Amino acid sequence: MGKSDLIGGELWEQYSNKVADRMNNPRHFGVLTEDDAKQLGGRLVIADEGAESCGDTVRLFWIVDPETDIIKKATFKSFGCGTAIAATDMMAEMCIGKTVDEAAKITNLDVEHALRDEEDQAAVPPQKMHCSVMAYEVIKRATSIYRGVDIATLAEADIVCECARVTLQTVEDAIRINDLKTVEEITDYTKAGAFCKSCIQPGGHEKREHYLVDILARVRAEIERERNPDQVQSDFTKLSVVKQIKAIEAALDEHIRPALARDGGGIELEDITPGEDGTVLVHLAYQGSCKGCAGSLAGTLTFVERTLRQEVSDKIRGVVV
Amino acid sequence: MERIYLDNNATTIVDPAVRDAMEPFFCHMYGNPNSLHSFGIEVRPYLHQAMEQLYTGINAADDDDIVINSCATEGNNTVILGFYFNLLKDTRKKHIITTQLEHPCIRESCRYLETHGVKVTYLAPDRDGMITAEAVRGAITDQTALVSVMWANNETGLILPIKEIAEVCRERGVYLHTDAVQAIGKIKVDVQEVPVDFLTFSAHKFHGPKGVGGLYIRNGVSLPPLLHGGEQMGGRRAGTVDVPGMVAMGKAMELANQHLAFEQTEVRRLRDKLEDALLKIDDVLVVGRRELRTPNTVYVSIRGVEGEALIWDLNQNGIAASTGSACASESLEASPILTAIGADKELAHTGVRLSLSRFTTEQEIDFTIYTISKAVMRLRQLSTSY
Incomplete structure (x- = not known):
């Protein structure tokens, strides 16, 4: 938040002149037919993408020279907001004169860039970026139809954020290399989640396969495991008692005592004894307000045991002294 | 303008x-x-x-x-x-x-x-x-x-x-x-x-x-x-x-x-005039029986015309209306009212609301009728579904 975020409501005033102009006067809208294709000596390709129930659809028409694969003419029809119409119009224009393979490389980021008035000024506000994604997807669709291949074969590596075209690999690398701990940090480093925000967590504008919150939790857990080889689970039972105590104390200090301290409680390790089936019984004594609290017998013990099993070893069983 | x-x-x-x-x-x-x-x-x-x-x-x-x-x-x-x-x-x-x-x-x-x-x-x-x-x-x-x-x-x-x-x-x-x-x-x-x-x-x-x-x-x-x-x-x-x-x-x-009587007669007359004109366009749905509505409001769904696109065109002509279309919102909530009344899913992003007041004039309504028909024609020409 801050001075510029408190008023809100801005949308259309953040459109570039090019977006507004192409919304008002799209240059390439319309239908191409088999007759048009015959006249131009090319092959007609018609591709559909989107659904009206989701808010936008686009139909792309190409006439492609079968000798050279060059797109001789491109037009579109669109049901959608101004951004969707302007982006599709620009996309159709960008296809013309390119080979199908070249066109297939056009992304929504290229389209957005072409719609800018100033090099460093985005053509549409962040929440409108996803409206241009359809323009990108329909090219892929048209390419697959022209080539007679399944669209899945043209799919890129797992894309987490469609608006900024950030892959799963990029997000994972950013978390690892920069030791990121929050979704906001991921957005700062990668731009993933900066636009329509659908990819941050479930419940956004559209359903996604990957969500940043889940990726972050998974990669963080991996990082933690790698960082604490002492706590590698299978080895725990083979450690000396002194090392077992140290590992448990470390986990208590880092993950458990701070949480209990917030409620004025504490916990002490009393003993470690072998249990049945290779388990390790960890004897614990509650301190402060946890002592004598009914919740500490059930809820808190579950929390402590779960944390110790996750952080130290799944062989651990908690026992309250 | x-x-x-x-x-x-x-x-x-x-x-x-x-x-x-x-x-x-x-x-x-x-x-x-x-x-x-x-x-x-x-x-x-x-x-x-x-x-x-x-x-x-x-x-x-x-x-x-x-x-x-x-x-x-x-x-x-x-x-x-x-x-x-x-x-x-x-x-x-x-x-x-x-x-x-x-x-x-x-x-x-x-x-x-x-x-x-x-x-x-x-x-x-x-x-x-x-x-x-x-x-x-x-x-x-x-x-x-x-x-x-x-x-x-x-x-x-x-x-x-x-x-x-x-x-x-x-x-x-x-x-x-x-x-x-x-x-x-x-x-x-x-x-x-x-x-x-x-x-x-x-x-x-x-x-x-x-x-x-x-x-x-x-x-x-x-x-x-x-x-x-x-x-x-x-x-x-x-x-x-x-x-x-x-x-x-x-x-x-x-x-x-x-002005309550004026709302019931004059504002209602202008709203009904606008609504009647909208209903003359093909494939248009107005939500709610008009006698059950406040006299100033009409909520219209026009097949093949996305709500925000229509609002854009109206705004280009100096007319202010609003839409329940959720294109720009962070959550995908198409108009709950269109879903509730059982309109098909294709209409979920087409809702546009026009609301008058006692300051609305007959000329304004006439110009709005003219502008909406023009905008609908243009957007339907562009539209995949029309």
Whole structure:
């Protein structure tokens, strides 16, 4: 938040002149037919993408020279907001004169860039970026139809954020290399989640396969495991008692005592004894307000045991002294 | 370019007579009404006068309270949160009934109470876009403390059967709150004829200024304040009274009531003219029977024409309208009303609302009819589905 975020409501005033102009006067809208294709000596390709129930659809028409694969003419029809119409119009224009393979490389980021008035000024506000994604997807669709291949074969590596075209690999690398701990940090480093925000967590504008919150939790857990080889689970039972105590104390200090301290409680390790089936019984004594609290017998013990099993070893069983 | 304002359910122009009424309280009579000296004294008769206008406006009894506040959002929060502290928190009554049609300030304060153990039922509108008294009756349990149902819907203009709902609530001993923001100034609102316990409104929806509103509380009903720390409004709402705003709201209420007949005849005639013209376009759906709606509102769905795109085209021609299309919002919530009335999914992003006021002219409506048909033609030419 801050001075510029408190008023809100801005949308259309953040459109570039090019977006507004192409919304008002799209240059390439319309239908191409088999007759048009015959006249131009090319092959007609018609591709559909989107659904009206989701808010936008686009139909792309190409006439492609079968000798050279060059797109001789491109037009579109669109049901959608101004951004969707302007982006599709620009996309159709960008296809013309390119080979199908070249066109297939056009992304929504290229389209957005072409719609800018100033090099460093985005053509549409962040929440409108996803409206241009359809323009990108329909090219892929048209390419697959022209080539007679399944669209899945043209799919890129797992894309987490469609608006900024950030892959799963990029997000994972950013978390690892920069030791990121929050979704906001991921957005700062990668731009993933900066636009329509659908990819941050479930419940956004559209359903996604990957969500940043889940990726972050998974990669963080991996990082933690790698960082604490002492706590590698299978080895725990083979450690000396002194090392077992140290590992448990470390986990208590880092993950458990701070949480209990917030409620004025504490916990002490009393003993470690072998249990049945290779388990390790960890004897614990509650301190402060946890002592004598009914919740500490059930809820808190579950929390402590779960944390110790996750952080130290799944062989651990908690026992309250 | 002459501009045409058809978004009066969002906010309205301040009536020049209202502006004149509030003007003296900025630089001449600027005293704090709670002061002992002459600067305070000279203001108070005008506040009493505004109270008279407001009480008359909704036909409140002298023993009832109308608490002046900042807006209906404040009033609605005061009721919902106040109920938590007053009743829900410490008794076995832990249930609120409201509807999916409500303004977010009701919905979100109810969601907030859910995190504190309150159970909330959000009634869905039926296929006519309505919430019936029977639906409310069916949802009331012996744990229900409060029902909150709007008097008229902002999107469709549909007037809910609040009188019947009030009777059900009376019968079952449940308190009733109504958000009357879209009703006041458009239809008669009478709290003696319709026995609600709480009613909220905002001045800017009936040609008053923004930033002032009212909360009606029936005599004998207790409700703790949201804002503590002052004796204003009998302790029910602390904070120095917005004197110009309150005077303006009184005047706006008086004028609104004087114009109710005009709303029913002239505003309705223009709205119907617009609606008839829209219905002449192929594949157009208007939500709700017109005799069940506030006289100024039409909510139209035009197949093949995305809502925001139509609003864009209208704006290019100087016409202000609004859309429930969620293209730019962070959550994909297509208009719940279109879903509720069973319109096909393709129409979910086509809803556009046009709302008139007593300042709307015949020429404006004629130009709007012409512009919409032109825009629909253009957008359908572009459209994949038409």
